[in-house]
Amino acid sequence: MEWTPSRVALSAAALILIASAGARLSAHGNVTPQAVDTSALPDLEGGNDKWVQHNPYRGNAKAIEIGQSAYGQNCARCHGLDAISGGIAPDLRYLELGDSGDEWFIQRFQHGSVRDGKVYMPPMGEVLGQKAGWAIRAYLETKHSED
Ligand code: HEC
Structure with a gap:
């Protein structure tokens, strides 16, 4: 097949169409969650499916590193880059520290938020898994602010 100028122009136009369709999709927040590799983190006692209420990785440097990247890929588009909304x-730097903050955090992470039939936040538990959730929480605690 010859690449005549008109063919080249056509395929360039097609590429632009595809690119702008992609941009429209993400503008609607229709973005697939990005899998998080948590294999470097210790397994949870009851397995990944038995949800615990307190962060088993608090202060764990590896978890903080994984959590930072997982946050950037899955939460930043709504909650803001570097956890600054x-x-x-909501600005997640203001979440309460420690065990009571953990319970609220993991409940939202797992189930998201639906009010009056409207999805404010999609559930993340099943797609990302518990280990990723706690890694993100460990990262967020390093960003905590009292202001
Ligand atoms: C599509 C946008 C969106 C994405 C993506 C998203 N959230 Fe949310 N999140 C929200 C909204 C909106 C609320 C407030 C819900 C409400 O008011 O009922 C919220 C609330 C929360 C809360 C409760 C905050 C508070 O102050 O009460 C936590 C915790 C939270 N999100 C964590 C996360 C984490 C962790 C991720 C990534 C794994 C994430 N969210 C991804 C939109 C999002």
């Missing part, structure tokens, strides 16, 4: 969703 631009106002679309």
Whole structure:
């Protein structure tokens, strides 16, 4: 097949169409969660499916590193880069530290938030898994602010 100028122009136009369709999709927040590799983290006692209420990885340097990247890929588009909210969703630096903050955090992570039939936040538990959730929580505690 010859690459005549008109063919080249056509395929360039097709590429632009595909690219803008992609941009439209993400503008609607229709983004597939990005799997998180948590194999470097210790397994949880009851397995990944038995949800615990307190962070088993608090202060764990490896978890904080994994959590930072997982946050950037899955939460930042709503909760803001570096955990600083631009106002679309709550600023997660203000979550309570420690065990009581853990319970609230993991409940939201697992089930998201649906009010009056509207999805404010999609559930993350099944797609990302518990280990990723606690890694993100460990990262967020390093960003905590009292202001
Ligand atoms: C599509 C946007 C969106 C994404 C993606 C998202 N969230 Fe949320 N999140 C929200 C909104 C909106 C709320 C507030 C819900 C409400 O008011 O009922 C919220 C609430 C929360 C809360 C409760 C905050 C509070 O102050 O009460 C936590 C914790 C939380 N999200 C964690 C996460 C984590 C961790 C991720 C990534 C794994 C994430 N969210 C991804 C939109 C999102």
